[in-house]
Amino acid sequence: MVDHIRMAVAGVGNNVSALLQGIEYYRPGPGDPSLVGVTHPELNGIRVEEIQCVAAFDVDPTKIGQPLTEAIHGSTNNFPQIVDLVGESVTVEQGILSDQIRPSGVEQVVQRLRDTEAEVLLLSLPTSRPAAALAYAEAALSAGVAVVNCSADPVAREPGLLRRFASASLPLLGDDLASQFGSSLIHRALLDLLARRGLQIDGTYQVNLGGNEDFRNLRDAGAPKLTSKLNVLSTVPGVASLSVIPSGGHVPFLMDRKVAHISIEGRGWAGSRVAVDVRLEVQDSSNAAGVIVDLVRIAADGRRRRVGGFLGAASTLLKSPPPAEDGWER
Known part of the structure; x- marks a missing residue:
């Protein structure tokens, strides 16, 4: 068994609730519970239950000052309670308030990360809070902490910031999760399949x-999310019309x-019509947590090995990873 990963979280929403409850759910006990739903029960020698939350930040007054065990079920959070956190x-x-970025507030985060000896800061902020996301990343860099950005706001895609993390031997992973089994994953797979089989794709949404x-x-405030989804889907050749509503x-x-x-219309042999319609229903935050658990372990392992910047192992877990250039793991 390795030392537990010491994780801090910024944003105590549904994704964090699903992640922390899932870590407890998979904790070994009498009979060792099934690891159904876990892509990698062990990753870089680190098991799911070897992640420990040591600090949490939020701007919701109803959550501040509350035990994390209660805050994950408070306010607008509506991920179901599946276990009791012990x-x-x-x-x-x-x-950090997105519209009031104060040096003193950033420094408080820096000091807390240092005091708790956090290794990874998980950014689980609402999309369209770019200033706050970047401020947290700067705080993590100052504190010597790796970052995983779950939101669609560009953090790892900021070239200067990514190079600074690389120089400091700290991983910076982002941006925007590719859900464990999400709509963009399925949509892209279907488009790829039709294209490989020689069909003309006339339109899809x-x-x-x-x-x-x-x-x-x-x-x-869906513009960053739309851009992120289009990053996944728009590279399929020959798609005449593509529309996405996040x-x-x-x-x-x-x-x-x-x-x-998801709907796709196209033409096959001799112009014959082909139509595909798919309905997908998932527990949204579970779908995120199943990927976050891997990203946190990748980031922690990179920090422990003193490998900084963007780590290639994370690229398939994200919708909008940075371009493969300066700042990627060498």
Whole structure:
């Protein structure tokens, strides 16, 4: 067994709730629970349950000062409770406000990361908070901590910042998760399949619906997410028309579930029509946590090996990794 990964989180939302509850769910006990749903039970010698949260930051007044065990179920969070967290003594602290970036606030984060000896800072912020995401990344760099950015806001795609992390031998992984089994993954696979089989793709679209806070936010600020999804889908050759709606609507009834509708129309032999329609329903935050658990372990292993910048092992787990140039692992 290796030393536990000491992880800090910025943003105590559904994804963090799903991640922390999942880590507890997979913790070995009498009978050793099944690892169904885990892509890599062990990654770089690190098991799922060997991740420990040592600090948490948020800007929601109802979460600040609360035990993390309670905050993950508070406010607008609606990921279901699947286990009780045990032995968790972290208190949620004031985070960095996106519209009030103060040096004193950033320095408080730096000091907390140092005091807790955090190894990885997980950025699980709402999309369209680029200033806050970059401020957290700067704090992590000052504290000597690796970063995993889950949001679609560009952090690892900032070339200067990525090179500075590389020079400091600190991993910087992002941006935007490719969900464990998500709509963009399936959409891209179907487009690739049709293209490989020689079909002409005349048009395709993807519409996503959900009931969590992320979907409510994307309804009003979905531009970075749209760009990220197009990064995945637009490289398929010969697609005449492509439309993606990251949040077709916030449907509270769905809670933390996501429903995606994917449609593809094309032509095959002698112009014969082909149509594919897919409906996907997933627990949205579980879909994220199943990837985050690998990214955190990749980042921690890189930091321990003193390999900085973007680590190639993370590229398939992200929708918008940085271009393969300066700052990538050598």
